[in-house]
Amino acid sequence: MKQFIGKRAIASAVSLVGLVILVFFLSRLTGDPTDLYLPIDASQEMRDQFRELNGFNDPLIVQFGRYVADLARLDFGQSIREARPAIDVVLQGFSWTLSLAAITMTLVTIAAIVIGSLAAFNVGGVFDRITTFFSLIGASAPDFWIAIVAIVIFAVNLHWLPTSGTGTPWHWVLPVAVLFIRPFGLILQVVRGSMITALSSPYVKTAKAKGVRSRPIIFVHGLRNGMLPVITVIGDQAAGILNGAVVVETIFGFPGIGKLMIDSILQRDFAVVLAAIMVSALAIFIMNLLIDLAYALLDPRIRY
Amino acid sequence: MTETLKSAGEPPKGRLTTFLKLLWADKFAFFAAVFLLIVVLCAVFGPLLLETLATKQNLRGRNAAPFDLEAGWAMILGADALGRPLLPRIVVAAQNTIFVAAGAVFFSMLIGTALGLIAGYSRGRAAQMIPRLGDVIMSFPSLLLAVIVLYILEPSVVNIVIVLAITRIPIYLRTARAEVLEVRERMFVQAAKVMGASDRRIVFRHILPVVLPTLLTIATLDFAFVMLAESSLSFLGIGIQAPDITWGLMVSQGRPYLTNAWWLSFWPGLAIILTTLSLNLLSNWMRIALDPTQRWRLEMGGRKNG
Numbered sequence: 001m002k003q004f005i006g007k008r009a010i011a012s013a014v015s016l017v018g019l020v021i022l023v024f025f026l027s028r029l030t031g032d033p034t035d036l037y038l039p040i041d042a043s044q045e046m047r048d049q050f051r052e053l054n055g056f057n058d059p060l061i062v063q064f065g066r067y068v069a070d071l072a073r074l075d076f077g078q079s080i081r082e083a084r085p086a087i088d089v090v091l092q093g094f095s096w097t098l099s100l101a102a103i104t105m106t107l108v109t110i111a112a113i114v115i116g117s118l119a120a121f122n123v124g125g126v127f128d129r130i131t132t133f134f135s136l137i138g139a140s141a142p143d144f145w146i147a148i149v150a151i152v153i154f155a156v157n158l159h160w161l162p163t164s165g166t167g168t169p170w171h172w173v174l175p176v177a178v179l180f181i182r183p184f185g186l187i188l189q190v191v192r193g194s195m196i197t198a199l200s201s202p203y204v205k206t207a208k209a210k211g212v213r214s215r216p217i218i219f220v221h222g223l224r225n226g227m228l229p230v231i232t233v234i235g236d237q238a239a240g241i242l243n244g245a246v247v248v249e250t251i252f253g254f255p256g257i258g259k260l261m262i263d264s265i266l267q268r269d270f271a272v273v274l275a276a277i278m279v280s281a282l283a284i285f286i287m288n289l290l291i292d293l294a295y296a297l298l299d300p301r302i303r304y
Numbered sequence: 305m306t307e308t309l310k311s312a313g314e315p316p317k318g319r320l321t322t323f324l325k326l327l328w329a330d331k332f333a334f335f336a337a338v339f340l341l342i343v344v345l346c347a348v349f350g351p352l353l354l355e356t357l358a359t360k361q362n363l364r365g366r367n368a369a370p371f372d373l374e375a376g377w378a379m380i381l382g383a384d385a386l387g388r389p390l391l392p393r394i395v396v397a398a399q400n401t402i403f404v405a406a407g408a409v410f411f412s413m414l415i416g417t418a419l420g421l422i423a424g425y426s427r428g429r430a431a432q433m434i435p436r437l438g439d440v441i442m443s444f445p446s447l448l449l450a451v452i453v454l455y456i457l458e459p460s461v462v463n464i465v466i467v468l469a470i471t472r473i474p475i476y477l478r479t480a481r482a483e484v485l486e487v488r489e490r491m492f493v494q495a496a497k498v499m500g501a502s503d504r505r506i507v508f509r510h511i512l513p514v515v516l517p518t519l520l521t522i523a524t525l526d527f528a529f530v531m532l533a534e535s536s537l538s539f540l541g542i543g544i545q546a547p548d549i550t551w552g553l554m555v556s557q558g559r560p561y562l563t564n565a566w567w568l569s570f571w572p573g574l575a576i577i578l579t580t581l582s583l584n585l586l587s588n589w590m591r592i593a594l595d596p597t598q599r600w601r602l603e604m605g606g607r608k609n610g
Contacts, residue, residue: 015440026456140580142532144539145555145573148562156563243447247536261448262540265455273452280445 005289012285019281020274024067028060033268037080054080067274076278077271081264086271090257090279096166097249097256098283101241103172104179109234112184116191117218117226123196131188138185143244147178147251164253175252179244183237190233191226198226227298235291239284326593333589336582343579347402350395358396359547362387370567382567384557390567394575397549401576404461404550405531408468413523416473417515420480425488425507435481438474446471447536454542464543468530479522483515517594524587528580535576551576 034050051057055066070077076087119128154174155163162171198204199222207221246258253259257276264272327334362383370382370390381390423434450467457463487493488511496510535552537543544550546557551572558568593599 011436011439018440023452026453029456136584137577137581140528140577140584142535142539142552142555142573142576142580144536144552145569145576148555148559148569149573152562152566240445242445243536246445246447246451247540250540258448262451265452277448280448284445 004292008289008292009285012281016278016281019277021064023274023277024064024270025060027265027268027270027273028063032056033080033270036268054078076275079264079269079272081267081269081272086269086275087279089272090260090275093255093257093260093276094279094283096254097242097245097258100172100175100179100245100249100254100256101238104176104241105183105234105238107176108180108184108187108237112187112191113223113230116188117195117223119188120192120195120199120222120226121214121218128192132192135185135188135192138181139189140185141181143178143182144247144251146181147174147248150174150178151251164251166254171252175248175254178248178252179241182244183241187230187233187237191230194226194229195222198222201225224298228295231291231294231298235287238287242280242284323593326599327589330589330592332585336585336589339578339582340586343398343402343582346395346398348399350392351399354392354395358388358392360388365389369565370571381571382565384554384568385561385565390571393549393554394551394572397551397554397572398575400461400544400548400550401531401534401552401579404464404468404534404544405527407465408472408530408534409523409527411465411469412472412526413476413519415469416476417480417519419473420477421484421507421512421515423477424481424484425503425511434477438477441471442474447533450533450537451540451542454537459537459542459545461544461548464534464537468533471533472526472530475522475526476519479518480515483518484511487511487514517590521587521590521594524583524590528583528587531576531580531583 032051033054034047034056038046038050055063058066067077076085076090078084079086079089082089115131119125119131122128151163151174154161161173162168165171195218199218204217204221207217212221242258245256246262248254249256249259250262257280261273261276263269264276327337363386365379365383365387366385368379368383368387370380379389379391381394383389384393419434419437423431449471450464453467454463457467493506493510496506501510534543534550535555538550538552539556541556544553546553554572555569555576558565558570558572561568
């Protein structure tokens with residue numbers, strides 16, 4: 001078990017180092033952020049001072065060496081945009097995205113498992129056809145389009161919900177609902193497929209023949225064995241929700257890590273971009289590890 | 305059972321007619337295929353025929369409402385903020401939208417499959433190194449990676465195709481490798497080996513044909529994913545740049561007028577949804593039609609008493 005975690009950690013660390021090196025040098029190629037942060041009529045002295053202060057005067061390789069040395073002391077550098085440690089800015093944004101992702105994935109998981117299992121119990125029935133149709137649409141719809149259509153309907157025309165920002169619980173409804181749709185459609189399909197297999201297995205037939213009621217059959221006998229492929233997809237989607245978060249957070253003005261990254265890239269706030277990459281990669285690593293543990297928990301035959 | 309006996313007795317027909325029959329058996333897939341055909345025709349011929357119409361500005365027709373037949377057929381879906389008719393614009397934008405996705409899917413499938421075949425078939429160091437490459441790409445959200453790279457490399461059609469292709473390589477790599485590992489052990493491959501077939505012949509003549517249907521099904525599904533990704537990038541402003549147009553960019557161009565002219569964003573979004581939905585339906589059909597053990601479901605023509 002320990003060996004397994006160690007192996008995975010090394011593999012992830014190697015890819016993370018590669019990514020950080022790549023982004024560090026590529027982002028420096030986009031040019032000097034000095035012009036973006038100083039007023040147009042700033043004197044040459046001010047420009048030189050700004051460059052000196054942020055270390056943009058040294059050769060790239062020296063800058064990189066300094067960055068790595070700082071990293072070793074857990075110093076992720078300063079955010080130019082907010083004039084405070086980059087890691088603080090990133091963690092603040094990350095906590096928003098984490099809440100958003102956690103709420104969405106909890107709702108998605110519960111809804112997809114319950115509805116998918118019920119659909120699988122009566123394959124080809126009316127309920128099954130309706131859910132299949134809607135999950136296909138959900139998996140096909142562009143999230144940014146759904147987001148702006150939802151804003152027009154619920155915020156602009158009906159005035160039920162705010163258009164963007166944070167503050168009240170009502171602000172969370174639209175972002176969560178939009179993020180919900182795609183993973184829900186995909187996971188529902190997998191739950192349905194894997195439950196159809198599980199429910200046609202001999203032990204379920206035995207349970208039926210012995211007169212067990214249908215609800216325990218679906219949710220106790222079928223579900224536990226149908227869960228394994230579902231967990232994999234849930235994990236993939238939970239990591240992929242960061243993709244959706246970029247779009248959804250931008251549209252709804254939600255101060256999460258997706259919006260933070262877009263803003264930081266556009267403003268060449270390099271330290272924040274790098275810190276955000278490292279934090280999200282760590283989050284995805286932990287996520288994948290939890291999925292592997294859940295596997296072992298659900299299926300006693302799996303050992304690491 | 306009579307059905308199978310009868311069809312066995314009929315003379316064998318061409319492959320194409322068999323396939324069209326299988327397609328007709330699934331009505332959803334049939335209409336999806338027809339719709340996709342129309343979209344592809346728009347993508348190929350649209351700009352040639354409608355380019356001038358789609359870029360003609362008409363300030364009197366700014367944000368003209370849809371379903372107004374007096375303004376002519378081009379205005380049936382309304383007009384955008386510069387009075388350019390939306391229907392021809394959507395037809396013209398199909399080209400960039402479809403070609404970017406097609407390019408990305410083609411290259412990722414080509415490279416991913418090649419790497420997957422090598423990783424699955426060879427037993428050397430490559431077999432261990434190549435899957436790691438996939439893990440590296442998969443370890444980070446693809447959209448964020450694309451955002452970073454595109455911002456640095458300047459967004460252009462070629463760069464977008466490259467970025468999207470790279471982020472999708474692991475899908476084909478993993479599938480191809482997993483399938484090859486299984487097929488490699490089957491009897492007919494062993495037999496070919498015993499008969500002295502070269503490695504290249506075994507891979508291309510014996511293994512690839514077995515693996516290809518699965519990869520094609522995945523590619524159809526992935527086409528939808530790549531299209532959505534390109535649309536998101538264009539929507540965020542780091543994909544295709546104006547004056548070029550894609551459906552995603554059109555949605556984003558309509559965003560400022562959301563409150564008084566919903567049709568600007570609605571129609572191009574609907575075009576995206578219908579195309580991806582069709583791809584999903586077609587991929588579902590392919591999964592059954594390309595699998596010899598499942599094909600009977602379609603050959604029965606939906607009749608229950610089969």
